[in-house]
Amino acid sequence: MSTQAVPTNDRVLSDWAALARELGPRFAARAASHDATDSFVADNYRDLRERRVFSAGVPAELGGGGASHAELCAMVRVLGQHCGSTALALAMHTHQVAITAWRWRHEGAPVEPLLRRIAAEETILVTSGGSDWLAGSGRAEKVDGGYRVTGRKVFASGAPAGDLLMTMAVYDDPEGGPTVLHFAIPFDAPGLEVKDTWRTLGMRGTGSHDVVLQGVFVPDAAIGIRRPPGRWGPAWHVVAMLALPLICAVYVGIAEAARALAIRQAAGRRHDAGTQELVGHMENELATARMGLRQMIDAAACGRVGSETTNEVLIGRAVAGGAAIRTVDVAMEVAAGAGFYRDLGLERLFRDVQGARYHPVRGSAQLLYAGRVALGLDVNGPDSTGNARKEQAT
Numbered sequence: 001m002s003t004q005a006v007p008t009n010d011r012v013l014s015d016w017a018a019l020a021r022e023l024g025p026r027f028a029a030r031a032a033s034h035d036a037t038d039s040f041v042a043d044n045y046r047d048l049r050e051r052r053v054f055s056a057g058v059p060a061e062l063g064g065g066g067a068s069h070a071e072l073c074a075m076v077r078v079l080g081q082h083c084g085s086t087a088l089a090l091a092m093h094t095h096q097v098a099i100t101a102w103r104w105r106h107e108g109a110p111v112e113p114l115l116r117r118i119a120a121e122e123t124i125l126v127t128s129g130g131s132d133w134l135a136g137s138g139r140a141e142k143v144d145g146g147y148r149v150t151g152r153k154v155f156a157s158g159a160p161a162g163d164l165l166m167t168m169a170v171y172d173d174p175e176g177g178p179t180v181l182h183f184a185i186p187f188d189a190p191g192l193e194v195k196d197t198w199r200t201l202g203m204r205g206t207g208s209h210d211v212v213l214q215g216v217f218v219p220d221a222a223i224g225i226r227r228p229p230g231r232w233g234p235a236w237h238v239v240a241m242l243a244l245p246l247i248c249a250v251y252v253g254i255a256e257a258a259r260a261l262a263i264r265q266a267a268g269r270r271h272d273a274g275t276q277e278l279v280g281h282m283e284n285e286l287a288t289a290r291m292g293l294r295q296m297i298d299a300a301a302c303g304r305v306g307s308e309t310t311n312e313v314l315i316g317r318a319v320a321g322g323a324a325i326r327t328v329d330v331a332m333e334v335a336a337g338a339g340f341y342r343d344l345g346l347e348r349l350f351r352d353v354q355g356a357r358y359h360p361v362r363g364s365a366q367l368l369y370a371g372r373v374a375l376g377l378d379v380n381g382p383d384s385t386g387n388a389r390k391e392q393a394t
Contacts, residue, residue, distance in 0.1 A: 016056055016067050016075040023047055024082030031083040031205070035348050038199055040160040040207030044086040045124070053090070054122040057097040059105065062112060063119030069098055069242060070297050073249040077293075080253020081260075084352035085205030087250040092157040092206075095243035096125040096166050102238060106303075111224070114184070126162035126187075128153035128211065129239065133360050135230045136180035138169035138213060146219040147171065147181065157208040159194045162187045165211060169218075170229055182225035182235075183218050191216040202351030231380045232307065240310045244359070245296035248320045251356040252293045255327035258349040259286050262331035265338050265346075278334045285327040292320030311373040314366050321356035328353045 027044045034041050048054060057072050058064020067075070072094050079087035097118060103109035117123050131137060131154040138151020149169045156165065164184045173179045185192060195210040225235050259282055269275040296316035299309050328350050332339045339346040361369060372379050 016053075016065070016071050017078045019051060019053070020075045020078035020082075023051070024079060027079065027083035027086050031085070032342070032345065032348065034083075034085060034205035038204045040158075041083065041086045041089065041205040042161060044083065045089075045158075045161050048086075048090065049122045049124075052122060054093060054124055055097070055119045057094055057101055058115050058119045059101055062104075062115045064101075064115065069245070069300055072098060073245050073293070073297055076246055077249040077253040077256075080250040081257040083205070084250060084254045084349070084355075085203050087253060088203055088247070088355065089158040089206040089208075091246045091250050092127050093125045095246045096127050098242045098246065099238060102242060109224070121163075123163045124158060124161050125184075126156050126158050126165050126211075128156055128165065128167040129243070130155035130157075130359065132168050134232065134236060136168045136170045138167070140169035140171040140181055140218070142171065143217070146217055146222070148215045149183075149185075149213050149218050150215055151213050153211040153213070154197075155208045156194075156211045157206045159187075159209045159211055160207040162194075165192065167211075167213075169213075178229050180225075180227050180229045181218075181223050182227075183222045184224075185213070185216055185218060185222075189216050201354055202348070203355045232310070234305060237305045237307070237310045240313050240361075241300045241305060244313050244317045245293065245300055247359050248293055248296060248317055248324075248356070251321060251324040251353055252289050254349050254353045255286055255289050255324040255331075258328040258331040258346060258353070259283075261344065261346050261349070262334035262339070265335040265344070269336075275334065278330060282327055282330040282334055285323045285330060289320045289323035289327055292316045292318075292323060296320065307373055307379045310379075311370055314361050314369055317359070317361070318366050321359070321362075324356055325353050 026047065030041070030043060052065060056065035056067040056075065060066030076087045076091045076094065079090065100111045100115060104111050104115060138149055138153070140147040140149050151169055153165070153167055164186060166184050168180050168182045171179050171181050191214045193212045193214070195212055197210045198204070198206070198208050227233055227235055262282065263279070266275050266279065293316065296313050299312035299316065302309060332346060332350055335344065335346055338344055342348070369379055372381055
């Protein structure tokens with residue numbers, strides 16, 4: 001955990017993607033080892049912290065890097081070309097910073113102390129959003145001065161390095177009924193425990209362990225948002241608008257890396273018609289992934305928070321995520337038998353990109369949302385939560 005301030009850097013980096021390109025080869029050299037040992041990318045996180053990347057999204061006037069949302073997406077996309085695990089874990093932190101900065105700038109939310117702390121200390125945020133989404137999970141019980149929270153949060157990327165867990169729990173309000181409370185919990189809070197559970201197909205270095213909360217005290221003053229469970233509202237439209245493009249950018253970066261590897265591997269067969277056709281297929285899929293991502297970033301840039309913008313982002317997420325997976329799938333065909341060997345690195349990209357399947361909103365939930373918007377219906381209709389069965393039961 002970060003417990004001491006990081007020296008202030010007076011130079012504001014305007015091109016965060018350039019920094020990612022600088023650090024990327026170093027991270028790429030470590031990627032196979034983290035993948036083979038299921039180990040968290042702690043060394044990469046140290047490098048990122050030294051270069052003040054964790055405060056990139058904090059407004060410059062509050063001491064941060066002042067990076068725009070589009071610049072942040074470009075940064076994690078480039079990192080995804082070198083180490084998917086590092087890029088995804090960073091994206092999970094970064095979208096929490098971006099959301100907090102947006103609320104400070106556009107809503108006047110009282111989050112300036114948190115943003116200044118991130119800028120001063122390079123505080124690392126860990127989110128449980130992937131396991132909570134609209135419905136929320138965990139139980140909050142009212143006690144004097146606050147709440148006691150119990151629950152198990154899965155997919156908590158970056159947990160081994162986390163300073164603050166950005167999470168939620170459901171409080172059965174005797175007057176208002178079930179209410180989802182949003183809050184931050186320090187990782188050193190009594191009752192919080194990180195369970196070493198991250199043994200997965202891909203993205204093995206993200207440290208996305210389970211975080212167990214056993215009666216953790218959350219003061220009243222720490223509650224940032226209160227909302228009804230299972231319903232789209234202003235707060236969650238902001239989350240979708242800013243978080244999902246950052247997450248999808250990682251997978252587009254992985255697809256770009258797979259394409260580059262496949263092209264190099266196929267160079268000796270470039271006059272073969274079958275190879276040419278496969279490469280053409282791969283190019284189409286990658287272009288589709290890039291267009292989907294661009295739609296998401298453009299939708300976020302428009303600044304119109306609501307169901308229409310969220311719909312554009314969710315469609316872009318479906319298009320970009322699916323096309324990124326198909327790009328890497330075809331890249332395996334282009335590389336032929338060599339792609340099956342670990343030392344080429346393509347099979348790791350093939351495994352890592354599968355993670356794009358599991359981020360919300362996916363499958364029928366996204367299709368229902370898009371259909372309801374097109375038909376002029378309320379998006380808070382049946383099956384609107386977008387939570388997976390496991391996530392609802394957690």
